[in-house]
Ligand code: ADP
């Protein structure tokens with residue numbers, strides 16, 4: 150089976166969030182199932198800047214609507230996975246974030262950029278790109294790839310599309326003017342196709358035209374069929390419920406392995422947690438916190454956006470700071486969250502440390518050093534950070550939504566079962582979050598109970614094996 154996996158990001162070449170982690174690890178798991186998978190990615194300037202390390206070769210030049218587009222190929226570093234790079238100047242000559250400029254607003258020509266990306270993929274998918282590689286299935290991811298199923302629907306014979314929703318909150322919305330510029334068939338401007346309340350939605354293209362839709366957890370698959378989580382697309386999700394599957398994300402168990410993690414100063418595992426404590430002492434020292442193994446350390450790593458529940462965290466912060474605990478934040482995003490967190494940390498330098506920016510090493514070190522991991526997201530399609538923290542024995546405190554509800558479980562204090570691995574609250578309020586943190590801090594004082602929760606957490610199998618099989622079954626069904 151030849152599978153073309155279309156994504157706007159893949160770790161370690163280019164990453165803004167969890168999509169890049171999934172795009173790196175799922176294809177590797179599919180290769181193990183004997184699926185010949187090739188990733189197709191925009192040739193961003195930052196990717197091409199790594200060419201010396203990467204060994205990029207030219208595949209072909211294709212002509213799309215009179216425009217010449219260069220296709221190149223490299224391999225995902227350290228793997229056998231091939232990556233086709235779609236090289237157009239709108240990607241290759243623009244430095245910075247894939248989706249937005251330095252001021253945080255979207256690149257004004259995003260509709261064009263991801264239109265050309267989709268057109269190039271259309272050409273590969275119908276085997277007109279000179280690659281001599283007939284594609285059986287195109288697997289699309291999020292709005293950036295939403296036009297691909299729409300374009301392929303115009304062909305008599307074309308491979309089937311699977312479209313994965315990683316986050317329905319980003320709908321890829323553009324004006325009618327943008328739709329007109331792209332010169333797409335007029336029939337696509339329809340509420341059952343690309344049109345969404347007077348705008349064009351790339352996401353809706355993926356949802357309307359693909360043969361199967363998946364999303365990244367079973368709970369999120371249910372949630373997006375409701376108005377509360379559907380972002381206006383819940384009607385369409387209900388309409389397509391028979392084609393919609395919730396498949397839980399896995400993680401790269403090698404990249405995120407506390408016993409072999411090269412970012413860590415001290416390795417550890419389920420049976421020997423001394424290294425975890427040493428990492429905690431190192432991090433406390435590095436960040437200027439009071440150095441004391443006994444003080445519970447709470448961590449947060451993530452995009453500083455509404456989705457991640459920062460309003461809840463901030464609203465109960467003064468209560469939390471009155472407790473005997475420490476807090477470590479790493480993230481970047483909305484200015485008001487960055488400023489608020491930095492201001493609080495400045496007032497409590499021995500209790501709270503905030504690092505603004507993107508830092509892979511620090512992310513690993515926080516996962517390893519913390520006792521508890523904060524993830525009170527308002528919604529969370531899957532979430533990878535709680536999976537990383539489980540593997541690193543840092544018990545997650547989560548709001549019971551999406552993938553968080555599917556992976557983190559709580560039990561009454563001192564009555565452990567074989568499932569309990571964290572702390573869960575059910576309504577998105579600051580006080581509920583605070584109560585969950587208090588339960589966690591109480592549990593921390595019960596060493597045997599804590600140990601059992603950590604054991605449950607660290608022995609969770611978060612590998613891709615099971616989920617990759619589910620994807621392969623969907624591909625096979627479509628090929629019948
Ligand atoms: P989302 O995709 O919504 O951002 P996930 O939990 O699925 O959330 O994935 C987030 C990924 O991005 C994780 O790998 C996390 O470690 C990483 N990440 C987020 N912010 C940062 C940061 N500031 N520095 C390093 N890694 C980060």
Ligand code: GLC
Nearest residue numbers: 167168315529530531532533
């Ligand atoms: C999105 C979601 C996150 C998910 C990730 C990978 O960015 O916000 O919950 O884990 O995609 O699927």
